[in-house]
């Protein structure tokens with residue numbers, strides 16, 4: 228029970244702390260459910276990249292979609308991160324959090340003309356184009372604005388990332404990027420269109436990869452393509468390798484080898500004369516966050532025990548959506564040798580999918596007890612919703628012995644402010 232995936236969370240005198248702050252104090256001040264992030268965890272995750280890539284010139288653009296809280300973004304920006312964004316909303320968040328436009332990359336298969344115009348006007352570093360129609364659209368927008376668009380073309384390398392089907396993005400049947408075989412055509416078109424400066428190439432093969440072999444395969448294929456394109460006169464000077472490095476969710480999962488990842492990059496694309504960009508999301512934020520929840524009821528059914536907690540699938544959808552596994556620990560440290568009883572840990576939402584864990588061996592838990600879902604900093608709050616008219620989950624950032632609510636829980640009145648009653652229904 229004392230083995231946590233990152234520095235940042237640990238028991239002090241039998242009470243789980245985030246750095247120097249007792250989670251009980253956060254629950255008392257902010258209520259539950261609440262995400263709690265540590266600066267120490269974010270910094271450690273950043274350092275893992277910095278150490279592995281020491282001596283290699285890479286730009287790290289944090290993929291905001293993993294956790295788009297402004298304070299989290301700013302913490303990473305302060306450490307040196309740029310931003311990888313997939314919507315104009317994320318671009319504006321990156322800018323609001325202090326990431327300079329010159330360190331922002333815009334990815335995504337379905338950018339609207341309004342989004343492309345906003346990106347050009349902001350002067351971002353690079354737009355990663357994913358289709359021929361997007362090339363045409365961007366050219367038209369660039370000409371209209373009189374701003375040349377620095378672009379990379381995202382290539383689908385047709386490599387299986389060997390991860391969950393919903394987050395595997397680099398097979399030819401996936402919706403992302405331009406087919407390997409059509410890359411030459413795409414660059415020819417980009418070079419012929421006004422307003423486009425094709426200077427980069429991009430891939431992103433998927434998320435939650437624990438092995439580096441699929442990366443090596445994809446980057447190797449890409450390197451061959453870069454050589455061909457360069458030989459045919461495409462002035463490539465940038466290579467964007469996407470994100471995707473996974474994190475161990477279970478203590479028995481081995482963490483990916485960052486040094487092997489860095490070597491795979493050096494050995495495949497290191498001699499192309501291109502500046503390398505990485506777009507990690509999950510691996511920078513997952514372990515730095517937990518979801519704090521309070522047990523409402525302990526219900527002993529005919530066949531099993533249910534721990535019914537005040538967090539639900541609207542707050543953390545990963546188990547329902549990706550069959551994801553999160554470690555669940557009590558905030559009050561269980562006695563050594565406490566008996567374990569299998570329980571299903573469920574939320575109050577009215578569907579069976581609202582189950583965080585099935586038949587999980589748990590120490591004794593009583594109503595009112597606080598529990599923590601670990602490794603919840605990525606794709607947790609960022610994917611939260613208000614399903615069942617539950618308020619959007621709150622978020623707290625800890626630094627040393629200080630903590631701050633970095634997204635407050637909306638009041639019921641707040642939640643109604645976007646709605647209106649049509650005239651014909653008004654009294």
Ligand SMILES: *Cc1c(COP(=O)(O)O)cnc(C)c1O
Nearest residue numbers: 290334434470471506507508509
């Ligand atoms: C989602 C995504 C990322 C980040 O992926 P992680 O698995 O969170 O590292 C990076 N680049 C692109 C284009 C993405 O869509």
